[in-house]
Structures are given as structure tokens and as C-alpha cells.
Amino acid sequence: MWIYEKKLEFPVKITQPDARMAKIIIEQFGGGDGELAASLRYLSQKYTMVTPEAKATLNDIGTEELAHLEMVGTMVHQLTQGLSKQEIQEAGLDAYYVSHGLGVYPSSAAGVPFTAAYLQSKGDPITDLYEDMAAEQKARSTYEYLIDMADSPEVLAPLRFLRQREIVHFQRFGEALEIARDYLNREHYFFMQQNGCKK
Amino acid sequence: MNRDELLKKLTELDFIAVDLGLFLNTHPENSEAIKAYNQVIATADTIRMKYEENFGPLCSFRSYAMNTQDWQWKDNPWPWKTDANFSLAGKECK
Numbered sequence: 001m002w003i004y005e006k007k008l009e010f011p012v013k014i015t016q017p018d019a020r021m022a023k024i025i026i027e028q029f030g031g032g033d034g035e036l037a038a039s040l041r042y043l044s045q046k047y048t049m050v051t052p053e054a055k056a057t058l059n060d061i062g063t064e065e066l067a068h069l070e071m072v073g074t075m076v077h078q079l080t081q082g083l084s085k086q087e088i089q090e091a092g093l094d095a096y097y098v099s100h101g102l103g104v105y106p107s108s109a110a111g112v113p114f115t116a117a118y119l120q121s122k123g124d125p126i127t128d129l130y131e132d133m134a135a136e137q138k139a140r141s142t143y144e145y146l147i148d149m150a151d152s153p154e155v156l157a158p159l160r161f162l163r164q165r166e167i168v169h170f171q172r173f174g175e176a177l178e179i180a181r182d183y184l185n186r187e188h189y190f191f192m193q194q195n196g197c198k199k
Numbered sequence: 200m201n202r203d204e205l206l207k208k209l210t211e212l213d214f215i216a217v218d219l220g221l222f223l224n225t226h227p228e229n230s231e232a233i234k235a236y237n238q239v240i241a242t243a244d245t246i247r248m249k250y251e252e253n254f255g256p257l258c259s260f261r262s263y264a265m266n267t268q269d270w271q272w273k274d275n276p277w278p279w280k281t282d283a284n285f286s287l288a289g290k291e292c293k
Binding site for chain 1: 280
């Protein structure tokens with residue numbers, strides 16, 4: 001189960017609205033390499049993971065990604081508070097506005113609604129952990145592109161924190177992969193079929 | 200300490216606990232990290248107690264805040280609002 005804690009993992013205090021930044025930061029809320037995809041990926045894959053270390057890693061990083069989803073949603077929310085009609089139009093946020101108002105909706109920066117097709121849960125520990133490592137690197141790249149586009153220190157601080165977490169998660173998944181691989185090699189050859197059907 | 204100072208201290212300590220927890224998942228026999236983890240959890244708990252006694256519950260249950268005739272859980276500020284947060288702008292690691 002989960003217990004909600006009424007605080008952010010890292011503070012978000014954006015006092016200057018910025019429609020342009022809101023429009024692109026939503027990529028990490030509902031985009032292909034965003035936090036919703038990350039949390040669903042790990043929290044779906046955990047059921048068929050092997051070794052206590054790798055199970056705990058998926059469970060706990062999946063949980064931290066939910067905290068990151070809340071941080072990114074908070075950034076979008078705060079960036080859209082107090083915008084004028086003109087600011088929304090000039091930033092090109094009007095297409096989003098007519099569908100969602102200033103609600104925070106999981107979509108990519110280009111307006112594509114979130115889909116579970118962004119992630120896999122393959123039932124194979126090695127396959128899944130490789131996907132997870134790639135996912136962390138893709139999210140790091142996206143945060144770096146967002147940082148390239150940002151000027152405000154209020155926006156940069158949480159973006160830089162989130163980028164660093166991708167690096168730590170990549171490291172932990174790499175360690176989990178080594179542990180899972182050692183375990184599979186030690187126990188059985190062709191053991192990866194354990195998550196397939198009965199023969 | 201005022202609300203922002205307590206929240207900042209708690210955020211810092213809880214983050215150390217989250218990060219050490221992830222490290223321990225893949226380094227479960229690292230006794231130095233276990234010791235640091237236990238210490239930070241204990242310290243964070245004392246700050247959590249101070250925060251909740253003064254500014255209301257952080258969790259809807261297992262909280263140090265007393266529920267009286269007022270149901271405080273619903274009360275503002277919620278974490279996604281600017282007034283719930285302190286600023287670390289310019290102080291983050293780059």
C-alpha cells in the first residue's frame with residue numbers, strides 16, 4: 001500500500017508564471033520518458049522481478065517516481081497561475097487551454113495524451129532492468145533539454161534535482177542488474193523462462 | 200524554528216533517508232550506511248514530531264499531531280501551492 005505525506009520531496013516555489021515553460025515541462029508529467037511512465041513501469045515490473053535487492057529497488061524507485069510526478073505537476077500548476085489570455089496565446093498554450101483549462105493533464109509537450117504504450121513489463125528480469133536503465137537515461141536527457149530551455153532559478157532548482165535523481169536511479173538499477181544476473185547465472189541456465197508459462 | 204525552517208530540515212533529513220534506503224537495497228551489508236540510515240531516521244522523527252505538533256499532520260494517520268475536534272488534515276496549504284514551500288532557488292547542486 002501507499003501512505004501519502006503532505007510535503008514535496010524537494011520544494012517547488014515558482015512565483016512567476018511562465019506559459020512557455022509550463023507547456024514543455026508537462027513532457028515529464030505525461031510524456032514518454034516522464035515520471036508517470038517511470039512509476040508505472042517499475043511498479044508493474046516488480047511482480048516478476050528476482051532477488052530481494054532488485055525487487056526492493058523497483059518498488060522504492062517506483063515510489064520515488066510518484067513523488068517526482070507530484071513535483072512536476074506542481075511545477076506545471078504554479079507556472080500557470082495568474083497567466084493572462086495574451087500570455088497563453090503567445091506561448092501557444094491555447095490549444096491545451098481549450099481542452100484542459102489550467103488543469104494538469106498527463107500529456108506530452110506536443111499534446112499527445114499519456115499512454116501505457118510508453119512502457120514495458122516483459123516478465124523477464126534482465127530485459128526489464130535494461131529497459132529501466134535506458135528509461136533513466138532518457139529522462140535525464142529530457143531534464144537536460146528542459147534545463148537548456150529554462151532561465152528562472154525557481155524553475156531550474158527542481159529541474160536540476162530531478163535530473164540528479166535520474167543519475168542515482170540509473171546507478172541503482174545497474175547494481176540491481178548485476179545482482180539479478182549473478183543470481184540467474186548461479187542458480188540455473190535458462191532460468192529466465194521462470195516467468196513464462198508451464199511446460 | 201518557524202514552519203519553513205522545520206520543513207526544510209525535515210525535507211533534508213527525509214531525502215537523506217530516501218537516498219540511503221535506495222543505496223542499502225543494493226548494498227544490504229554496508230554497516231556504515233545502515234548506521235547512518237538509523238541515525239537519520241531517528242533525527243528526522245524528532246523534527247517530524249516538532250513540525251506536526253506545531254503545523255498539523257503530514258500523514259492522515261501515524262501522525263504526531265493530535266486530532267481534536269478540528270479535522271486538520273484537510274487544511275491548507277497543500278504541497279503543490281507556493282505558500283507550502285520554501286525556496287531552494289540558486290542553492291541546488293548544479
